[in-house]
Amino acid sequence: MMPIAITDPDDPRIEPYRAVRERDLVGRQHRFIVEGEVVLRVLLQQSRFDIESLLLAENRIDSLSNALENLPPNVPVYTANRQVMDAIVGFPIHRGILAMAxxxxxxxxxxxxxxxxxxxxxxGLVGLANHDNVGGIFRNAAAFGAQGILLDQESCDPLYRKAVRVSVGGALIVPFTRVASANAMVRALQGASFEILAFSPAGQEILSQVKPARRTALLLGAEGPGLPPDLLAQTRTVSIPMSGGFDSLNVATTSGIALHHLKSQRS
Amino acid sequence: MMPIAITDPDDPRIEPYRAVRERDLVGRQHRFIVEGEVVLRVLLQQSRFDIESLLLAENRIDSLSNALENLPPNVPVYTANRQVMDAIVGFPIHRGILAMAxxxxxxxxxxxxxxxxxxxxxxGLVGLANHDNVGGIFRNAAAFGAQGILLDQESCDPLYRKAVRVSVGGALIVPFTRVASANAMVRALQGASFEILAFSPAGQEILSQVKPARRTALLLGAEGPGLPPDLLAQTRTVSIPMSGGFDSLNVATTSGIALHHLKSQRS
Known part of the structure; x- marks a missing residue:
């Protein structure tokens, strides 16, 4: 691994790293960006994605050298001093570690x-438009070894920079795909013999009593609106009992509680 | 309830609402601030705290009128237009709802x-310095009806503005106090016949196998350092099994999983 020193912020080789926040807003169609040591290590060791390049602050190379042994030899590693790196990215990038995949x-x-x-x-996620929540759900799904995540069109991009960061790399581990609508999700799951557990504060069954089927899909809606009523009408509905009158749980926390229960029932 | 119109941002009656972010940094010694409709409703209906005053944007009064029926008659309700309210607070306060308690x-x-x-x-919280995590833990504690939270000196203030907001009011419901150190926490809990469950990725027992004692305290440390080794050496240690090699769970999510399991074992 021979790092390539970048001294000019306008160097065309690091073009994808330019103006990170503005690109976040526009969206990266064929790529996504990873930041920080922990997530970079996931990208290098456990990820399902091809790496295009790295951009590292000069002083971060030594501490990463063992992780970089896993890097395919054809992937360029660019380095820059802090001043050049900040100028490329468009803001002070304290962690000094970026990758493009x-x-x-x-x-x-x-x-x-x-x-x-x-x-x-x-x-399965329906209408989950908050990057913190989607990131947190991918983190929990990775922690409990869930095999996949389905997202409807209203749910946000798991590879958005903030979602990847909050997932601590879970978004790079757990496979996912999109479905056209919540109804299409239900039909596809039924067609593949999944037992659907739709989570709702008004759910008929209590989570702690539920035993998972061989193939189980837990569906979550956004805090506030929740899952659509016509979806709840055609699935098993599950609730997590709460103390009198308090606002419901955060949806990412709900995913952690549900995955933990279902996993520990199975093993 | 007769609202008092404030037209001058320098009006001495709304002095505590001035420069909210700067005060956050300094800390409010005898007061704390609450923002937004959901948390205000908790403060009015379920809180353990005395309310000093409210400051509401003019256009928010109507939608709150039913909640304000619970307000003690001696508590002043100040109103201002958006421009004056923003000038008082020091930034655009979109929600237009503040209370001082x-x-x-x-x-x-x-x-x-x-x-x-x-x-x-x-x-019991040891070294929890992140307001999001402390807020999330209070939210979960309120959701599952935990009777109290202990915090060591390194853990952050549950009544800090952001912690209250993230707790969705849980910080106003669940009673809490401080202890001098993690060791003092353990001694006090043992003295009060609490069974201590210390959570750690290296814990000896698996959460799903744990049955709660009549008095149970679950202890959580910060992500990264975790609980101190000498504390783990003198308590029952509990882990949540995770899928191979993935980074541990978020500590607030861990609290939700643990409280859910222990509550559902009990009922």
Missing amino acids: RRAPLPPVEDFLATLPQEALIV | RRAPLPPVEDFLATLPQEALIV
């Missing part, structure tokens, strides 16, 4: 479900 | 524990 094509949901094992636990 | 004295930990019921579930 290629998005993978999102398979049709039927193909996605067909590749999963016969014993599988997955999560 | 009085802190309650923090009792010695022995007195605090003595007031709890014989069947009790509480949480």
Whole structure:
């Protein structure tokens, strides 16, 4: 691994790293960006994605050298001093560690479900537009070894910079794909013999009493609106009992509680 | 309830609302601030704290009128237009809803524990310096009806503005107090016949196998350092099994998973 020193912020080789925040808003169509040591290590060791390049502050190379042994030899590692790196990125990038990776094509949901094992636990997200929550759900899904996540069109991009960061790399580990709508999600899951557990404060069954089927999908809606009523009408609905009158749990926390319960029932 | 119109940002009556962010940094010794409709409703209906005053944008009064029926008649309700309110607060305060409340004295930990019921579930925090995490833990504690939270000196203020907001009002519901150190926390809990469950990725027992004692305290440390080794050496240690090699769970999510399991075992 021979780092390539960048001394000019306008160097065309580091073009994808330019103006990070502005690009976040526009969206990166074929790529996504990873920042910080912990997530970079996930990208290098556990990720499903191809790495295009790294951009590291000069003083970060030594501490990363063992992780960089896993880097394919054709991936360029650019380095810059802090001043040049900040000028490229457009703000002070304290962590001094960035990587650019290629998005993978999102398979049709039927193909996605067909590749999963016969014993599988997955999560479906409907209307989850908050990057913190989606990142937190991917973190929990990775922690409990969920095999996949489905997202409807209203749910946000798991590879958005903030979602990746909050997921602590979980968004790089847990496979996911999009479905056209909540109804399409339900139909595809039913077609692939998944038992659907739709979480709602008004759910009929209590989580602690639920035993998972061989293939189980837990569906979560956004805090506030929750899952659509017509979806709840055609699925098993599950609630987590709470103390009198208090506002419901955060949806990412709900995913952690549900995945923990279902996983520990299974093992 | 007769609102008092404020037209001058320098009006001495709304002095405590001035320069909110700067005061956040300095700290409010005898007061704390609450923002937004959801948390204000908790303050009005479920809180343990005395309210000093409200400051509302003119256009928010109508939607709050039913909640304001619970307001003691001696509490002044100030109103201002957006321009004056923003000038008082020091930034655009979109929600247009603020309240000032009085802190309650923090009792010695022995007195605090003595007031709890014989069947009790509480949480102890060691070195939790992140307001999001402390807010999230109070939210979960309120959701699952935990009877109290102990904090060491390194843990942050649950009544800090951001912690209150993230707790969705849980910080106003769940009683808490401070202890001098993690060791003092352990001694006080043992003295009050609490079974201590210290959470650690290296914990000897698995959460799903744990049955709570009548009085149970779950202890949580900061992500990264975790609980101190000498504390783990003198307590029952509990882990949440995770999928191979992934970074540990967020500490607030851990509190939700643990409280849910212990509560559902009990009921």
